[in-house]
Amino acid sequence: ELLEMVSKGGGENAVLRHTQRNKKLFVRERLKLLLDDESFLELSPLAGLNMPYGHVPAAGCLTGIGKICGIWCVFMANDATVKGGTIYPIGVKKQLRAQEIAMQNRLLSVYLVDSGGAFLPLQSELFPDKSHGGRVFYNEAIMSAMRIPQVAVVCGSCVAGGAYIPTMAEEAVIVDKIGTLFLAGPPLVKAATGECVSPEDLGGAKLHSKVSGCSDHFASSEKEAYECIRNVISTLNYDPLPEEVIEPDSPLYSAEELLGLAPQDYSCSLPVKLILSRLMDGSRFQEFKAYYGTTLVTGFGHVEGHLVGIVASNGELSHDASLKGSHFVQLCSQRSVPILFFQNTAPHTAEPTSISQSNRLKAQAAMMAAVACAAVPKITIVIGGCYGSESYAMCGRSFSPNFLFLWPNARVALVDSRRFSTVPQAGDSDCTGDESELKHLKEKLEEESSAFYSSARLWDDGVILPQNTRKV
Known part of the structure; x- marks a missing residue:
């Protein structure tokens, strides 16, 4: 429902004004019109x-990765139906x-500029x-x-600082009648000089x-502009990466079953291998140190034909599991194998002794x-907590994975609001705080830890459905 809502931009009236009046x-x-006729x-x-x-x-603005003339590209396209095209x-x-x-993956970049500048x-x-x-x-x-x-x-207004985007690009196309490019628009010119100019x-x-x-x-029309930019891209001498034509094996188990396997709580989730068996090619997985540090699952497999290393949470990250993870990640780095992290981490818990801690x-x-x-390359999927x-050790956002996606059931927070009843105050371990303050804090943590709160603030690269994980 949320994806359907945001796909309509600024709403029906704004879209009609944009398409019919403008x-x-x-x-x-x-x-x-810009991208090849395939999914992005x-x-x-x-x-x-x-x-x-x-x-x-x-x-x-819409951003994403797709193909143009067979070349993988990152696109950034302003949606002028949202807030009149101003930038927030x-x-x-x-x-x-x-x-x-684009920089991490050396992907060609395409800007579709239609913006009224910053929201002052x-x-x-x-x-x-x-x-x-x-x-x-x-x-x-x-x-x-x-x-x-x-x-x-340039397919609309391109005002103020945004005017530098097309002028700093290698090649730019501007659309007649609708594309405009200036540092200060006609109202500011009139205010400053008294001159009326269109x-x-x-x-x-x-x-x-x-x-x-x-x-x-x-370009005399938008259609002509996108044909032109596709022709420009075809002459950039930026060859697409060769792709294997071999069709990879599908998992032996249906990806639709992932909906029922998504962990609702880090402390009572099903074995993570059940999830991996629905994501790996042919459900094949070569496990590394299978009987050591079993609260972390590591090993090699293929996803859509690509060899990857898997690091997957299967409980709390214990001492042995951490050593195992460190060893395996170093192996992947030594062999130049990309790593997929499946994260379902637990909040900090007290150890029985200071030595074990x-x-x-x-x-x-x-x-870490x-x-x-x-x-x-590192890609992190938060499948639970x-x-x-x-x-951090499971390659959270601050450890700069190339991509980080969340399942809708994911929770992102320093602590789990469902797992504490008292909040110690600084310097006073016996103080439980006021009950109403505690309730308010728990409600705040509950709201702020949802996957959608996270994604709204770009703490990740999007919320994806579990059954779409292989495709993404």
Whole structure:
């Protein structure tokens, strides 16, 4: 239901105004013309839901990975039906994440620009800091230096700082009558100089194609623009990666059964091998150290024909399990095998003795170091709990996995609100706090630990259905 809601952008009225009055294509129609005729992966579609500053469907922009002329690309497309096309802080964060993915994976980047610029009431969260709006342009320059191609289509307003996006791209197309490009629009020009000028005369397609040179290609329609950009991509000499034509074996068990296997609680989940058997090619899994540190399952298998190392939670991350995980991750790094982490970690619990606690701490630290330093692609799927320090060793967000996805049942928090009854106060271990304050804190933790709260803030790359895990 949430995905269906955000797919409608700013709502029916906004889409009608965009398509009928402004004579522009809806962003999802644009992607149909741009991408090859096959499925694509949309990233963080639930970003921007129920934010403190309001509801911003899909953060006002669509990002994802798809193919253009057979070449894998990252796309960033503004949705001008959301908040009039203005950019909110969550929208900046989403674009920066898409650029990070492009740099990590050396993927060609395509920008579809249709934006009214920053939402000024929130400028302090958009402009001044290192990871705010200016970082988009910095990343463009760095990606160019890395020889990662970037192309852009100006298919609407392109105002203020956003005007740098197409001008810093290697090649840009601008659409006649609807594409405009300027630092300050007609209202600001009039306020500053008293001069009345039309958007077309100030920064239209003809001006930038014939006079300024900011655009490299002129298109009389949006359809022509996307045909043009596809032709540009086909001449970039950026060859697609060769792909195996061998059809991989399907799992022996139905992926639909994952719905019933999704862990509801880290302490009473089913053996994780039941989940792996519904994800691996042919349900084949070569386990590593099967009888040692059994609360962590490690081993090799294939997913869609690709060899991967598996690190999967099967209970609390004990001392032995941490040593096992550290050893296996180092093996994968040595052999250049990508790693898939299936995370269902437990919140911190007290150890019976200080010695066992210290040993466990040291072993988990070793696994963290191994995960951080493993120079291979890492993808994390949170299939249950993502709690406390154990989540770091299992390649949580702060350990920079290439991608991190959540199942809808996932919980992301420092502690589990369902597992404590008292809250010790700093410096006073006997104080349980006021009962009403405790209740309020538990309710707050419950709300903030849901998968959808996480995804709305881009703490992950999207919530996916368990049965779609192999496809993603």
